Amino acid sequence: MKKTLTIAGSDTTGGAGLQADLKTFQEYGTFGMTAITSIVTMDIDNNWSHDIDTIEPDLVKKQLNTIFSAGNPSALKTGMLGDIRTISVVKEVLTQHQPKNIVIDPVLACKGTAGILLSENAETIQTQLLPLADITTPNLIEAGILSGLGELKTMSDIEKAAVIIHGFGAKHVVIKGGRRFDDQEAIDVFYDGQTFQYLKSPIIHTNNNHGAGCTFAAAITAGLAKGLTTFEAVQTAKTFVHQAIQSGETFNAYLGHIWHGAYRDNGNHLI
Numbered sequence: 001m002k003k004t005l006t007i008a009g010s011d012t013t014g015g016a017g018l019q020a021d022l023k024t025f026q027e028y029g030t031f032g033m034t035a036i037t038s039i040v041t042m043d044i045d046n047n048w049s050h051d052i053d054t055i056e057p058d059l060v061k062k063q064l065n066t067i068f069s070a071g072n073p074s075a076l077k078t079g080m081l082g083d084i085r086t087i088s089v090v091k092e093v094l095t096q097h098q099p100k101n102i103v104i105d106p107v108l109a110c111k112g113t114a115g116i117l118l119s120e121n122a123e124t125i126q127t128q129l130l131p132l133a134d135i136t137t138p139n140l141i142e143a144g145i146l147s148g149l150g151e152l153k154t155m156s157d158i159e160k161a162a163v164i165i166h167g168f169g170a171k172h173v174v175i176k177g178g179r180r181f182d183d184q185e186a187i188d189v190f191y192d193g194q195t196f197q198y199l200k201s202p203i204i205h206t207n208n209n210h211g212a213g214c215t216f217a218a219a220i221t222a223g224l225a226k227g228l229t230t231f232e233a234v235q236t237a238k239t240f241v242h243q244a245i246q247s248g249e250t251f252n253a254y255l256g257h258i259w260h261g262a263y264r265d266n267g268n269h270l271i
């Protein structure tokens with residue numbers, strides 16, 4: 001069985017973060033492992049504002065040493081890292097063990113928050129992790145921050161951002177237009193350093209989209225572990241997450257999760 005790893009935060013509500021990753025890894029038939037970087041809780045009395053409690057970087061390192069002592073996973077992803085020192089620890093361990101198929105999801109912005117989360121991490125992710133990435137998966141806001149272009153309003157802006165982010169060393173870039181770019185089609189732009197490819201699906205009009213970004217990156221990770229090419233892994237992930245959003249459920253007044261099991265429920269054959 002292929003082993004997959006997520007280095008990410010815990011979303012207490014179970015829809016995003018490492019919980020989304022583990023569920024997705026399992027749906028793909030891979031054996032998921034975790035290194036927890038932070039714990040996210042939400043304040044119901046305060047408009048669902050997010051609190052992020054970070055795990056000490058030394059403890060993140062202990063978790064990674066435990067995992068890598070059994071050999072390299074077939075693929076891994078990073079999500080919310082929480083602390084700049086943790087980013088350095090991740091870089092150190094990945095440089096030491098040189099695993100293949102590294103997916104960097106540069107979590108800087110959370111759907112549950114209006115503002116930018118942990119934007120001070122952007123530069124560190126850019127310089128320390130993107131050079132190790134097989135693929136990075138920023139959403140529109142994260143791509144604007146990482147590229148330094150700010151708000152991305154046109155397809156040409158998105159393509160320019162992809163070129164800049166590719167220049168930081170990620171072999172492939174997929175910028176998720178999602179619901180933010182167009183109100184008819186969820187367009188994601190894939191760039192391999194030479195050509196652009198556009199992945200499109202109809203926009204699903206729902207608020208139950210919590211966890212979509214994490215799940216998309218986790219599905220790419222599991223697809224790579226199973227031997228798909230990077231573009232094939234992105235294509236499959238797009239379908240997987242589309243169906244997960246379609247089958248989302250309301251959690252409370254503030255939040256609705258996607259359902260990570262939808263692809264299999266719909267009778268799809270997982271690779």
Ligand SMILES: Nc1ncnc2c1ncn2[C@@H]1O[C@H](COP(=O)(O)OP(=O)(O)O)[C@@H](O)[C@H]1O
Nearest residue numbers: 139176178179186187202203204212213216241
């Ligand atoms: N309402 C939607 N309908 C269809 N696809 C969506 C919708 N929202 C997001 N997606 C897709 O889900 C994936 C995750 O995107 P997004 O939710 O923008 O990421 P993030 O959670 O990082 O902000 C992308 O493939 C995106 O195109």
Ligand SMILES: Cc1ncc(COP(=O)(O)O)c(C=O)c1O
Nearest residue numbers: 009011016017040211212213214
């Ligand atoms: C631990 C963690 N990681 C990542 C995210 C981002 O979630 P999404 O996949 O909805 O963008 C969240 C959002 O709450 C989170 O709690």
